[in-house]
Amino acid sequence: MSEIRHIVFDIGKVLIHYDPEIPYSRLIPDVEERRWFFDNVCTHEWNLEQDRGRAWEDAETALIALHPVHEDNIRAFRRHWHEMVPHAYEGSVAILEGLIDAGHDVTMLTNFASDTFEEARRRFTFLERPRGVTVSGEIRLIKPDRAIYEHHAESFGLEPAATLFIDDNALNVAGAQAAGWQAVQFVSTETLKEDLRRFGVEV
Known part of the structure; x- marks a missing residue:
């Protein structure tokens, strides 16, 4: 060695x-609905692209185009990020x-x-x-x-x-x-x- x-x-x-569940347990109280959101909308893979250098504005725009009814909760990811790192x-x-x-x-x-x-x-x-x-x-x-x-x-x-x-x-x-x-x-x-x-x- x-x-x-x-x-x-x-x-x-x-x-x-780090835990995105912290703010979203309030924003999406239903456990199954929240799990669906993380599995299909603000996924780990989506968030990883910001770690790779993609701008949040670009990330939000692309995702909202796919899931317009979830716009508020998509934008909440960055808006409430500070709560995820308590x-x-x-x-x-x-x-x-x-x-x-x-x-x-x-x-x-x-x-x-x-x-x-x-x-x-x-x-x-x-x-x-x-x-x-x-x-x-x-x-x-x-x-x-x-x-x-x-x-x-x-x-x-x-x-x-x-x-x-x-x-x-x-x-x-x-x-x-x-x-x-x-x-x-x-x-x-x-x-x-x-x-x-x-x-x-x-x-």
Whole structure:
């Protein structure tokens, strides 16, 4: 196992909670109707294109053309985005800040729309502490595509084999490993501590 010299954190569901159900449980109270809406209108795949760099205005226009009767709830996705990210995960933020304070090289790599990331950065000031961040919406590359890992490594001078990536999504973990990185799936704060120690990183 290579010595870990670089640690890269995902953000959503690793450092910050994200759940679109929070505002929509109020906007679409019926559970089955709400599930249909997420499965057929504001789908994960639709939202992912904003993470890939598509403007919200373009995303809304295209979707409203397909589902005009759902215009209000389509526009509500961006309008109520702030409710979807209600808090940070104190445990994993403490790990991130502890690693930085101990002198480790810490950066972030995230699938995030550029404008919502700027909103998140204003709200969660700890996002300013790592050495830097690659935001998918800014560079129009997205996890788990190999190109985004290579872009991040080149941008921040990381040696892939000496880099440990932390992400909640198994596909993104596999994408990092395919790019030659070490990687672990985030499950909980305690599991992350164990994973870091397994890679020789004391927390």
